[in-house]
Amino acid sequence: MYCIRMSSATESATPGFLVWRLSMKWRVAVDRAVAPLGLTHAQYSVLASLYGMSRSGLRPSQRRLADHTGLEPLYVSKLARALETAGLVARTRDPGDPRAMQLSLTEQGREVTRRAIDVVQGLLDQLLVPLGGQDSSRTRQLVRELATLIDAPLDPYAENDEEQS
Numbered sequence: 001m002y003c004i005r006m007s008s009a010t011e012s013a014t015p016g017f018l019v020w021r022l023s024m025k026w027r028v029a030v031d032r033a034v035a036p037l038g039l040t041h042a043q044y045s046v047l048a049s050l051y052g053m054s055r056s057g058l059r060p061s062q063r064r065l066a067d068h069t070g071l072e073p074l075y076v077s078k079l080a081r082a083l084e085t086a087g088l089v090a091r092t093r094d095p096g097d098p099r100a101m102q103l104s105l106t107e108q109g110r111e112v113t114r115r116a117i118d119v120v121q122g123l124l125d126q127l128l129v130p131l132g133g134q135d136s137s138r139t140r141q142l143v144r145e146l147a148t149l150i151d152a153p154l155d156p157y158a159e160n161d162e163e164q165s
Contacts, residue, residue: 050105
């Protein structure tokens with residue numbers, strides 16, 4: 001059985017700090033893992049999301065991809081332009097909305113993305129060992145808990161608004 005002892009720094013940590021630390025640990029690990037493929041974590045997030053959406057028959061706009069990834073639309077636009085320059089993504093005008101850009105992977109983009117997904121899946125396997133692996137009941141529970149937190153509204157001004165009332 002795999003056992004991890006919490007460090008004294010995390011034993012009394014707040015949930016917000018732990019979420020931040022885990023997200024930073026993940027981002028740094030993915031950045032390092034996909035760097036040999038010429039990608040950053042943010043570029044990987046765009047490519048992998050686009051890959052998954054395209055496998056579902058979608059050709060998303062930059063805005064829809066931004067909504068899907070949680071990245072800012074302007075940042076997705078910047079990433080998409082860089083990925084287009086690298087030959088991994090094609091950007092075309094949306095016939096239904098001439099202001100919007102639709103994204104699709106090029107053949108090279110599909111190949112690089114498949115390789116990157118394999119690398120990141122290996123990282124995910126490592127990360128989830130302490131919970132019993134990707135298919136464990138603890139991992140399924142973690143996914144449900146994380147989805148609940150992601151779906152919860154978060155308004156940074158809500159508390160301040162109440163104080164001013």
